[in-house]
Amino acid sequence: MFSCYLENWSFFYCDNKKLPFPYINSWQKVNLVKYGFLSFCRQFIIKCLASSVSNMRIKTMMHLIKMTCAVCFQLRASYGNVYSLFIGSKPAVVINGFEAMKEAIVVKATDFAGRPQDLFINDVTQRKGVVMVDYGPMWREHRRFTLKTLRNFGLGKKSMEDRILEEIQHTVKTLEKNSGQTLSPQVMFHNAASNIICQVLFGKRYKYDDQTIKLIVRCFAEMTKIANGPWAMLYDSIPLIRHLPLPFNKAFENMEIFLSHARCLVNEHKKTRVSGEPRDFVDCYLDELENKNDESMFSEEQLRRISFDLYVAATDTTSNTLLTAFLYLMNYPHIQEQCQQEIDQVLEGKDRVTFEDRLSMPYMQAVIHEIQRLANTVPLSAFHCTTKDTDLMGYSIPKGTMIIQNLNSVLREEGQWTFPHEFNPENFLNEQGEFVKPEAFMPFSAGPRMCLGEGLARMELFLITVTLLRKFSFIWPEEAGKPDFTPVFGVTLTPKPYTMKVKLRSNH
Numbered sequence: 298m299f300s301c302y303l304e305n306w307s308f309f310y311c312d313n314k315k316l317p318f319p320y321i322n323s324w325q326k327v328n329l330v331k332y333g334f335l336s337f338c339r340q341f342i343i344k345c346l347a348s349s350v351s352n353m354r355i356k357t358m359m360h361l362i363k364m365t366c367a368v369c370f371q372l373r374a375s376y377g378n379v380y381s382l383f384i385g386s387k388p389a390v391v392i393n394g395f396e397a398m399k400e401a402i403v404v405k406a407t408d409f410a411g412r413p414q415d416l417f418i419n420d421v422t423q424r425k426g427v428v429m430v431d432y433g434p435m436w437r438e439h440r441r442f443t444l445k446t447l448r449n450f451g452l453g454k455k456s457m458e459d460r461i462l463e464e465i466q467h468t469v470k471t472l473e474k475n476s477g478q479t480l481s482p483q484v485m486f487h488n489a490a491s492n493i494i495c496q497v498l499f500g501k502r503y504k505y506d507d508q509t510i511k512l513i514v515r516c517f518a519e520m521t522k523i524a525n526g527p528w529a530m531l532y533d534s535i536p537l538i539r540h541l542p543l544p545f546n547k548a549f550e551n552m553e554i555f556l557s558h559a560r561c562l563v564n565e566h567k568k569t570r571v572s573g574e575p576r577d578f579v580d581c582y583l584d585e586l587e588n589k590n591d592e593s594m595f596s597e598e599q600l601r602r603i604s605f606d607l608y609v610a611a612t613d614t615t616s617n618t619l620l621t622a623f624l625y626l627m628n629y630p631h632i633q634e635q636c637q638q639e640i641d642q643v644l645e646g647k648d649r650v651t652f653e654d655r656l657s658m659p660y661m662q663a664v665i666h667e668i669q670r671l672a673n674t675v676p677l678s679a680f681h682c683t684t685k686d687t688d689l690m691g692y693s694i695p696k697g698t699m700i701i702q703n704l705n706s707v708l709r710e711e712g713q714w715t716f717p718h719e720f721n722p723e724n725f726l727n728e729q730g731e732f733v734k735p736e737a738f739m740p741f742s743a744g745p746r747m748c749l750g751e752g753l754a755r756m757e758l759f760l761i762t763v764t765l766l767r768k769f770s771f772i773w774p775e776e777a778g779k780p781d782f783t784p785v786f787g788v789t790l791t792p793k794p795y796t797m798k799v800k801l802r803s804n805h
């Protein structure tokens with residue numbers, strides 16, 4: 298069945314040039330999505346490459362995200378910057394390297410700005426919200442509104458900066474309590490990122506042991522696991538099973554739990570809000586609903602769904618980047634010290650850092666960007682889809698084709714970076730020591746679908762890292778042995794769990 302499907306894929310020819318089409322063959326290897334999969338996959342592909350290069354077909358029912366970085370690297374080496382493969386039964390085109398990436402998502406921006414609409418996740422989100430909504434009026438309207446609202450003062454009197462700085466005080470307290478000791482930072486950073494987005498959305502933070510937030514976090518973790526696992530793939534591939542009582546239904550149930558919690562929060566807002574004086578995202582949206590015209594696609598259901606999207610998109614991404622930051626800072630103590638010197642000098646006499654201070658801190662900026670470059674937090678971006686028949690690097694690509702951006706291939710591309718494979722802030726400094734941002738820096742992707750929370754994320758990363766480095770030194774515990782920088786794979790990459798030793802700095 299799959300090979301017939303493949304034969305019919307003749308539309309990928311262009312000037313007699315066939316789009317390279319590795320096709321990973323292993324229906325029976327679904328279980329290899331688990332650990333150990335990557336090395337297997339690498340060996341498997343290398344064997345296939347060695348045996349039949351010209352007309353190779355490797356078929357996969359395995360989840361692409363688990364194999365991406367290593368496998369995409371291999372495939373790119375053999376097939377070039379644009380190639381195609383099957384994810385389950387769905388054909389997809391993978392884009393690698395800055396040149397092809399820029400042509401697709403920046404130059405031919407709208408051609409590549411769709412989202413696939415026939416995946417498991419589309420049914421779970423009901424094609425509402427913003428992240429997985431297809432390119433069109435509903436997405437455009439909500440994206441514009443959200444961008445406007447997430448500006449520093451878009452949320453009324455209390456700026457975004459104040460909300461972040463307030464939450465950092467809780468992180469500082471946790472670290473103060475643990476000064477001189479060793480702690481695991483995973484939960485601490487996750488709670489900080491989660492509370493910051495809750496402050497933005499609902500004007501509310503949760504105590505770290507709050508049962509509601511614990512339930513929400515558990516629901517999300519389960520949903521991510523299901524959406525990345527074999528059940529979601531079976532759901533995508535065999536429509537007949539979609540109404541059966543199988544484990545993927547848990548994701549739908551969990552979505553309902555979040556939505557009913559969001560319904561309560563919105564109802565509370567409706568009782569206490571003052572029209573035109575928003576306190577948070579929900580109030581801004583309710584103001585918009587009040588003034589909407591007949592064509593507007595704003596609705597209370599959309600509000601609940603977009604809250605879900607923003608919460609999910611903001612939490613793991615930011616906390617995993619922070620975890621990577623402190624992993625590197627501890628293991629490159631001379632870089633940590635140089636950051637602290639710059640921080641002490643610029644903030645002398647000030648009681649707290651502001652986002653504006655970044656303009657006087659080129660080294661700190663370079664370090665944070667370098668961390669994001671290596672963290673490669675969302676390695677495959679979110680899947681895109683072509684909105685019309687188009688072409689890329691000379692290949693024709695039909696409307697509705699799934700597009701996968703291999704962001705890692707740009708973030709570590711030789712020729713784009715002075716030190717592509719090292720942790721070196723000089724990648725972002727010019728000869729005068731000024732901060733410069735190369736075009737190939739795209740951890741937030743680029744073009745019309747670029748991360749909508751980039752501004753918030755950059756503010757969080759800067760304010761949190763600077764506040765913590767100003768007050769504490771972070772030391773890699775001797776008993777932890779050699780650090781392992783290899784990330785754990787998922788929709789977002791995260792460092793392997795580690796511990797950190799914290800020491801209050803003497804003058805702070």
Ligand code: HEM
Nearest residue numbers: 428610611614615674675678679741742746748749750754
């Ligand atoms: C370090 C932190 C973050 C990273 C690395 C990151 C990265 C990304 C990436 C790669 C995408 C996919 C873009 C594309 O499809 O081309 C994305 C989309 C998105 N991100 Fe983020 N993100 C981060 C933080 C945030 C935060 C804090 C928010 C919430 C305020 C957020 C909200 C979104 C939304 C709503 C989208 C979908 C945009 C659309 O489809 O139009 N992200 N992000």
